Amino acid sequence: MDMDVRTFRARSLPEALRMVREELGPRAAVLQTREVPKNLLSWLTGRRWVEVQASTGVQVPSRLSSPSPPRRTDHTSDQASRLESLVDALNQREQTRVVSDLPSTLFPLFTDLIDAEMPEELAREFLERVRAGASPHDLDDPVLLKARLTRMIEDEIAIAGPIRVSPNERRLIALVGPTGVGKTTTIAKLAANFHLRDRRKVGLVTVDTYRIAAVEQLRTYADIIDLPMEVVTTPREMRQAVANLADMEVILMDTAGRSPRDEVKIQELRSMLQEAQADEVHLVLSSVSGLMSLKRTAERFQRVGVTSLILTKLDETTGLGHLVPLLRSCRLPLSYVTNGQNVPDDIAAADRRLLARAVMGLESLDACR
Numbered sequence: 454m455d456m457d458v459r460t461f462r463a464r465s466l467p468e469a470l471r472m473v474r475e476e477l478g479p480r481a482a483v484l485q486t487r488e489v490p491k492n493l494l495s496w497l498t499g500r501r502w503v504e505v506q507a508s509t510g511v512q513v514p515s516r517l518s519s520p521s522p523p524r525r526t527d528h529t530s531d532q533a534s535r536l537e538s539l540v541d542a543l544n545q546r547e548q549t550r551v552v553s554d555l556p557s558t559l560f561p562l563f564t565d566l567i568d569a570e571m572p573e574e575l576a577r578e579f580l581e582r583v584r585a586g587a588s589p590h591d592l593d594d595p596v597l598l599k600a601r602l603t604r605m606i607e608d609e610i611a612i613a614g615p616i617r618v619s620p621n622e623r624r625l626i627a628l629v630g631p632t633g634v635g636k637t638t639t640i641a642k643l644a645a646n647f648h649l650r651d652r653r654k655v656g657l658v659t660v661d662t663y664r665i666a667a668v669e670q671l672r673t674y675a676d677i678i679d680l681p682m683e684v685v686t687t688p689r690e691m692r693q694a695v696a697n698l699a700d701m702e703v704i705l706m707d708t709a710g711r712s713p714r715d716e717v718k719i720q721e722l723r724s725m726l727q728e729a730q731a732d733e734v735h736l737v738l739s740s741v742s743g744l745m746s747l748k749r750t751a752e753r754f755q756r757v758g759v760t761s762l763i764l765t766k767l768d769e770t771t772g773l774g775h776l777v778p779l780l781r782s783c784r785l786p787l788s789y790v791t792n793g794q795n796v797p798d799d800i801a802a803a804d805r806r807l808l809a810r811a812v813m814g815l816e817s818l819d820a821c822r
């Protein structure tokens with residue numbers, strides 16, 4: 454093997470790519486990546502290891518994966534060695550589905566998506582689609598390829614548009630979601646913008662009665678912005694609360710952060726929203742959460758009749774690669790994104806182009822405001 458070629462092993466592809474960059478610098482060419490069982494123990498415990506070969510001196514088309522068998526460096530005994538062959542054989546079978554040569558202009562796009570924490574399978578899917586649609590001439594144009602990939606990601610992002618308020622038509626909007634994602638803060642941002650900037654008549658309702666502190670949090674904002682606020686503890690009280698706010702143009706409803714695992718509470722929330730006859734129900738999710746948790750939470754809350762999605766804490770996330778798989782699974786359009794704790798500034802209507810660029814890591818997430 455060429456002296457210039459170095460092999461890196463890590464638990465995940467992003468980690469391995471980070472090692473490559475740290476050791477060889479950003480211009481290193483990745484020659485191939487593949488999954489490999491590190492040793493017998495990792496095989497028995499089911500831990501996956503990824504091996505990346507990289508070089509600063511070689512100019513060859515990058516490869517996503519290679520069909521060649523793994524090189525073994527750690528023979529301990531004949532028996533271990535035989536078991537490793539078995540592991541190799543099993544591993545090999547799994548590898549065949551990812552065998553794919555990527556032109557060198559496409560490889561950086563792949564690593565961008567992986568860096569943004571997009572699941573590997575999905576990053577591969579996108580890159581395969583870009584490649585399938587590219588002529589040999591296109592493949593020499595990295596800017597064009599990047600633009601096409603960004604467009605593909607844009608096409609996956611549905612936008613609900615901001616809440617539309619018109620005079621003489623009351624609009625009731627409820628925010629639901631787990632505890633701590635930013636529902637109350639987002640209500641305060643929306644309320645302040647509608648009332649102070651747009652001069653709308655805004656009323657607040659909170660059904661967050663499980664924690665006194667949570668009611669007080671909203672009341673503080675209601676006092677500062679100078680808005681009427683109703684506190685509701687039962688579905689029966691909801692009707693009266695909404696009636697009390699009859700001459701408002703916008704009613705923003707804060708709800709308790711119910712555990713999505715608690716069926717009873719989801720059911721209670723559902724009755725509350727039905728009683729209120731909410732026009733829109735926005736599910737609030739934190740972009741800091743992992744994909745599995747986001748998907749599950751969305752699934753649970755969708756039973757209360759969610760109409761759109763608000764993504765919070767963009768300022769705290771390390772990548773937006775989980776956005777596309779989340780949107781594919783929950784099929785909800787995005788209404789707003791928030792990117793900071795400041796009321797009322799850190800909120801913006803979701804923008805497809807900016808979000809797609811953020812997924813690609815092209816746009817600082819701050820620009821999504």
Ligand SMILES: Nc1nc2c(ncn2[C@@H]2O[C@H](COP(=O)(O)OP(=O)(O)O)[C@@H](O)[C@H]2O)c(=O)[nH]1
Nearest residue numbers: 632633634635636637638765766791792793794
């Ligand atoms: N960094 C950051 N923090 C946020 C954002 N939105 C809300 N928070 C913070 O998240 C915490 C929980 O917010 P809160 O509105 O009480 O969440 P709730 O339990 O869903 O009502 C608070 O400390 C907020 O200041 C955001 O966009 N970015």
Ligand SMILES: [Mg+2]
Nearest residue numbers: 636637661667
């Ligand atoms: Mg709250």
